[in-house]
Amino acid sequence: MPRLLVLEAFLDEPECERYGLELAHGAGLEPGTIYPILVAFEAAGWLTSRAEEVDVHAEGRPRRRYYRLTAEGVAAGRAAIAVRKQRTQPGARRLAW
Amino acid sequence: MVSPDRAGEPAQQHKLTRAERAAVAALCHLLPSGFRSRQRDEWTADLLSFASGAVTRWRYLVSAAWTLPALRHAARRGGFADLSTVAPVPGALTSTAHLFLLGLGWPVLSWLIMVPLTYVAADVPGRIDRTGALVDPKALWPTNGLFVVLLPLEVLLRLGAWAAILGGPLLLGAFGASGLVLAVARCRRSGRSRLVIAAVGLVCLALAAVAGLVAGLAWSYGAVHPDAFGLDSGRTVAVLGTAAGILALAGRRLETRTRSALAVLSILAVTVPIVHGTTTGAEMLTWYLD
Numbered sequence: 001m002p003r004l005l006v007l008e009a010f011l012d013e014p015e016c017e018r019y020g021l022e023l024a025h026g027a028g029l030e031p032g033t034i035y036p037i038l039v040a041f042e043a044a045g046w047l048t049s050r051a052e053e054v055d056v057h058a059e060g061r062p063r064r065r066y067y068r069l070t071a072e073g074v075a076a077g078r079a080a081i082a083v084r085k086q087r088t089q090p091g092a093r094r095l096a097w
Numbered sequence: 098m099v100s101p102d103r104a105g106e107p108a109q110q111h112k113l114t115r116a117e118r119a120a121v122a123a124l125c126h127l128l129p130s131g132f133r134s135r136q137r138d139e140w141t142a143d144l145l146s147f148a149s150g151a152v153t154r155w156r157y158l159v160s161a162a163w164t165l166p167a168l169r170h171a172a173r174r175g176g177f178a179d180l181s182t183v184a185p186v187p188g189a190l191t192s193t194a195h196l197f198l199l200g201l202g203w204p205v206l207s208w209l210i211m212v213p214l215t216y217v218a219a220d221v222p223g224r225i226d227r228t229g230a231l232v233d234p235k236a237l238w239p240t241n242g243l244f245v246v247l248l249p250l251e252v253l254l255r256l257g258a259w260a261a262i263l264g265g266p267l268l269l270g271a272f273g274a275s276g277l278v279l280a281v282a283r284c285r286r287s288g289r290s291r292l293v294i295a296a297v298g299l300v301c302l303a304l305a306a307v308a309g310l311v312a313g314l315a316w317s318y319g320a321v322h323p324d325a326f327g328l329d330s331g332r333t334v335a336v337l338g339t340a341a342g343i344l345a346l347a348g349r350r351l352e353t354r355t356r357s358a359l360a361v362l363s364i365l366a367v368t369v370p371i372v373h374g375t376t377t378g379a380e381m382l383t384w385y386l387d
Contacts, residue, residue, distance in 0.1 A: 019142075020139055020143065021142075021143040021146060030156075030160045031143060031156075031157050031160065032140075032143070032156075032157040032158065032159075032160030032161040032164070033160045033161070033163070033164045035136065035139060035161075035164070035168050036164050036167035036168040036170075036171045037171075039168060039171040039172055039175055040167075040171040040174070040175075042175060043171060043174050043175035051138075060145070061141065061145045061146070062137070062138035062139075062141050062142045063142070064138070064139070064142045065135065065138070065139055
């Protein structure tokens with residue numbers, strides 16, 4: 001379940017802001033597949049996001065977007081993971097893609 | 098707080114090839130217009146951070162293309178027009194929509210199944226003509242043998258149909274019960290959201306109980322004629338159906354299927370008193386109430 005993997009990555013440090021690629025690595029997802037999940041979570045009110053404040057010319061790349069769990073997202077994420085753990089045997093995490 | 102290991106990431110000096118830029122542009126073109134710029138920045142920044150080469154970048158682009166329909170759907174659902182951030186669907190709006198779907202959907206669908214569909218499918222007018230006797234609606238539902246398992250369904254449908262026909266406290270009670278069911282069923286939602294919808298359900302049930310008690314007392318003391326309350330022939334359902342229709346039209350940030358279901362429910366609900374106003378509808382209603 002890619003969504004649960006993303007939630008787990010967020011909940012490792014719920015207060016921490018992270019960008020998409022960093023989260024994909026943390027969750028063990030194929031890079032490039034994480035944005036539908038992030039946008040869906042944000043649409044559900046589980047995440048907030050902000051554009052990075054950097055000089056794009058100095059950085060040589062566009063601004064990244066940083067995502068952070070909301071209080072609702074923390075609660076919902078923990079609940080979803082708890083439900084998942086109840087339903088499945090503890091086993092090795094596998095790549096979801 | 099930005100994650101410390103990434104905050105000070107050095108500037109990337111790679112550049113995308115023309116083909117890679119074209120691929121990003123093509124993918125962005127398939128996204129909602131207000132969302133393209135944001136996603137272009139995300140993808141481009143990610144691609145520029147891959148120092149390991151073209152294979153990694155193209156693999157990334159293929160992954161992005163593979164999940165593009167999901168991203169497109171999520172972006173649209175998030176209400177992107179010209180927003181730079183996603184506007185979340187308000188929890189209250191979704192909860193209200195779901196409460197309408199269950200609280201109004203249950204009585205309306207029950208009425209549809211138990212009154213007009215049963216009346217037509219069981220050929221009630223034909224039976225009355227042939228036998229000259231009344232046809233008991235309860236006798237049409239099979240209860241013998243294995244059909245006994247259908248009893249809870251029959252009770253639910255019968256209660257729902259009565260709520261649609263009588264309106265008032267019964268309909269309020271249907272909304273209250275639906276609120277409690279939703280609060281229990283939405284286990285993925287936050288505790289606060291479930292608490293609010295459970296509270297709404299309990300308030301509806303309490304109001305229904307008080308209204309029922311007052312109406313019962315007034316009736317038993319002869320303060321009002323029995324016909325003065327209760328039998329509104331679906332007019333309250335139609336009013337609530339109109340509200341559901343307004344919600345379907347105005348709730349642009351709701352899921353398409355939710356809005357579609359609300360629209361269908363609205364049409365059905367408004368139809369209830371119209372059907373009762375026809376000659377056949379009045380006969381159906383009389384048959385069911387008798």
